[in-house]
Amino acid sequence: MKRVWRLLYYARRYWLQSLAAVVLAAGVGLFDAFRVFLVGPIFDNVLHPGQTAGSVKQNSLLTEIGARFHLHITLQSLVPSWIHNDWSVVAFAFVVSTLLKGICDYIGTYLANYAGFGTITDLRDDLYEAILRRSVSFFQKHATGTLLSALIxxxxRVQYATSSVLSDFLQQIFTLFFTVILVIALGGKLAWILLLFVPVVIVSMRRIGRDVRQTTRKGQDRLAEIQNILHETITGNRIVKAFNMEFWELLRFRQAARRLFRANLRSVRAQAISSPLMDFVGAVAIALLLLVGRGRIQSHAMTVGTFFAFIVALFKLYDPIRRFAQYYNSFQQALGASSAIFDFMDAQDEVCEARHPHVLKGFRESIALEHVSFAYSDDEGEKEALHDINLTIRQGEVLALVGPSGAGKSTLVNLIPRFFDATGGRILIDGHELREVSLASLREQIGKVTQETILFNDTVRNNIAYGQPDVSFARVQEAAKAALAHDFILRMPDGYDTLIGEKGFRLSGGERQRLAIARAILKNAPVLILDEATSALDTESESLVQVALGNLMAARTVIVIAHRLSTVRRANRIVVLEGGRITAVGSHEELLQISPTYQKLYRLQFIDMDEAMTAEPALMGKAEL
Ligand SMILES: Nc1ncnc2c1ncn2[C@@H]1O[C@H](COP(=O)(O)OP(=O)(O)OP(=O)(O)O)[C@@H](O)[C@H]1O
Incomplete structure (x- = not known):
């Protein structure tokens, strides 16, 4: 029920359209019931056996109609005075009521859908915002396909229920309401027999609804599973090919598709039972009524026309009731789907903005880590990745982090822009605790270039100016020149307006890196976090990237996860991390003397990686700006 209120809360902005839709739906129901009511007079008066149309005294027809409703209005009073005979009155009433019903139907459906689609648009916007703002750990917990599945x-599901189904439902509920009045007015005691069937219908519908909700949720989860496989294998298509895994992935997909197939069938089994069940209940009710009605006609307690109108009204009643079962199913499906939506919206963020955050105006002194520890937590428990780290990074220095794989280097640098919060100790930037600083102002101070260059399927220019849409073209070019990207950009078919394809697939690895560097240069943040690529590019590309990086690092405070000898040599201090702890700090020469781990890294990693660099030293000079 809470979810229903929450969905309704989203509809509050569209109350006017919703209200108008309800009024118009009432119009549809009223005119629909009115048309059914006309069946009685058509039979008893217009088509009366032995009489020709128009020979029945108009007043007797109208009096009868008035009397049936115990109302003082007459059909004659509803039609223009120049229409006299029975046929004309009924025909006019029939045609005009159909026309009015059609107008109410058209405008009402439009407005109900307006409110429904509007509500869903707002809900989708909010869900997207909620997901986008979640901290990094949220994206580690939830697979991309699952998130896409919730968003799509x-x-x-909720959209279908709140737009198409809701507008139909509104009309049907009023049709039901007015037709019930008609059934009672026409049938009298006969109508009460129907009450016997109400509990049967309600109990079975509730049960079916519960099954539908549960099976639909399972179906949606299976769909998310498929979406995950699709996402992984389409974005990772090159790896699939390289490992000849097409067949294996195909099998995985087919198994997931089969699970979806079975889940859908379970849902259909739960849903499809409602229609035949209602058919059966309806048939039993009508059979009973025929039996009782026959007796009443014989005893002249009812005319054939009235009984016929009563049965038509009953059939008319049956339609909304039967459809209610489907609506109920749709609403249950929507509720099942909305649980995933609201769960994502309500997920508690580990990284939160302080109530009254301090806004950083720049970076002046230092970033200090005091007794910092960090543990990743997942379903299997906590796993400590950093332990009692004490480190001060001074403004303007280049600090290199080195250490074996899994030592905690990435974890440490991820704490600085608050992708995660330290689980122990504290981090201060210019004396302010990170948790007390506004997230936006903190991240404004930090530029980041990672191994994996993340580019968007947009133009070169927009990729460089990401986050700064209003920046001048001249500054974009300046940044590209400093990143040694300008020349290759100009060689592209549309220069800076060239679309680079998804994730920049149309660019080489080195070009992608230089675009990412240009982006960081344009951002011009005082602190730079650099995660050097471990894979060596070809010699020329590598040299260009190194020079571009040199330009980016100039006059900034740099924390670099270093894999190159040239980088550690450029650093003011080198920190050796091992198993989440700092085991040594010093210059290259000092560490070669005191740290066995550093010596090993130097022998096995740095020298290898730098062989390519030293092979063509001439390029370095050429690329210098
Ligand atoms: N999201 C995560 N959930 C759980 N454990 C993690 C997660 N990310 C990293 N770890 C673990 O934390 C430890 C430190 O990882 P981290 O990525 O910081 O190491 P690293 O020094 O950067 O390694 P590399 O040089 O290979 O990139 C590793 O044992 C790793 O398995």
């Missing part, structure tokens, strides 16, 4: 499939 779950939203679509």
């Amino acid at each position: 499939n779950d939203i679509e």
